[in-house]
Amino acid sequence: MSNASSREARIETLWQPPCAGKFKINIDxxxxxxxxxxxxxxxxxxxxxxxxxxxxSKRKAVQNPLQAELLAILFGLEMSLEQGFTCIQVESDSxxxxxxxxxxxDSLCKWGSLIADVCALSRRSEEFSLNHVKRAANRFAHNxxxxxxxxxxxxxx
Numbered sequence: 048m049s050n051a052s053s054r055e056a057r058i059e060t061l062w063q064p065p066c067a068g069k070f071k072i073n074i075d076x077x078x079x080x081x082x083x084x085x086x087x088x089x090x091x092x093x094x095x096x097x098x099x100x101x102x103x104s105k106r107k108a109v110q111n112p113l114q115a116e117l118l119a120i121l122f123g124l125e126m127s128l129e130q131g132f133t134c135i136q137v138e139s140d141s142x143x144x145x146x147x148x149x150x151x152x153d154s155l156c157k158w159g160s161l162i163a164d165v166c167a168l169s170r171r172s173e174e175f176s177l178n179h180v181k182r183a184a185n186r187f188a189h190n191x192x193x194x195x196x197x198x199x200x201x202x203x204x
Contacts, residue, residue, distance in 0.1 A: 060180075060181045060183035060184050061183065061184060062092075062096075062180075062185075062186070062187070063184065064092065064093070064094045064095065064096050065092075065094050065136045066094060067094045068094070068134060069093075069094065069134040069136055069174065070091050070092065070093055070099065070127065070132045070134060070135055070136070071091070071092050071093075071135075071136045071137075071138060072089055072090070072123045072124070072126075072127050072132075072135055072136070072137045072138070073089070073090045073092075073137075073138045073139075073180075073184075073185050073187060074087065074088065074089045074090075074116075074119040074120050074122065074123035074137060074138070074139050074185075074188050075087070075088050075116075075119055075139070075140060075185055075188040075189045075191070075192040076088075076112070076115035076116050076118060076119040076141075076192055077115075077189075077192035077193045078109065078112060078115055083107060083108050083109055083110065084105055084106065084107050084109065085105070085106050085109040085115040085118065086103055086104070086105055086106075086192045086193070086194075087103070087105075087115070087118050087119035087122040087123075087192060088101070088102065088103045088104075088119065088122075088123075088188045088189075088191035088192040089101065089119070089122055089123030089126050089127070089188065090187045090188045090191065091123075091126070091127055091130070091132060099130070099132075100126060100127075100130050101191060102122070102123075102126045103191050103192065103194065104122060106118050106122075112141070113141070113143055113144060114158050114161070116139060116141035116143075116144035117144050117147070117148075117158050117161040117162065117165065118161065119139070119192070120137060120139055120144060120148065120165055120177070121161060121164055121165050121168070123137055124137060124165060124168045124169065124172075125168065127172075128168060128171055128172065132172075133172050133173040133174070134172065134173055134174040135169075135172050135174065135175050135176075136175075136176045136177075136178065137175070137176070137177045137178070138177075138178050138179070138180045138184065138185060139177070139178075139179060139180070139185070140179070140180055140181060140182045140184075140185040140189065141179070142179045145177055145178065145179040146179075147162055148162050148165050148166065148177055149177065150162075151166050
């Protein structure tokens with residue numbers, strides 16, 4: 048790979064801001080080792096890259112990574128709507144979660160009720176999109192989800 052194409056590939060994986068007037072919510076989940084607990088995180092930034100909100104929360108009785116990622120998407124959407132953001136672009140590094148939500152009612156996924164909840168909440172926003180990104184473009188949310196948490200205290204800043 049030439050230096051130019053290497054730079055282009057790296058640029059594609061960096062976080063990209065949303066269009067003016069919109070907010071981008073990056074989400075992620077981290078399963079806790081030897082546990083059914085997961086941490087979900089959401090980071091909300093504007094078109095200038097300013098952080099408007101970030102949040103981390105624990106979820107219990109999580110059975111697999113797909114359920115964890117769906118819970119993170121739901122969490123990010125809930126936090127964004129509670130903060131009054133209505134033009135929302137959600138990004139996840141879980142391709143399967145994004146694909147299942149895009150199927151909407153056609154999804155045969157075991158977590159169909161979570162998908163239905165995400166779809167219902169997305170209709171409360173003026174504008175909503177959901178996209179898959181590589182982990183490098185989702186680094187802030189990924190790092191938040193992997194931070195140690197004291198007790199079961201949710202963090203919202």
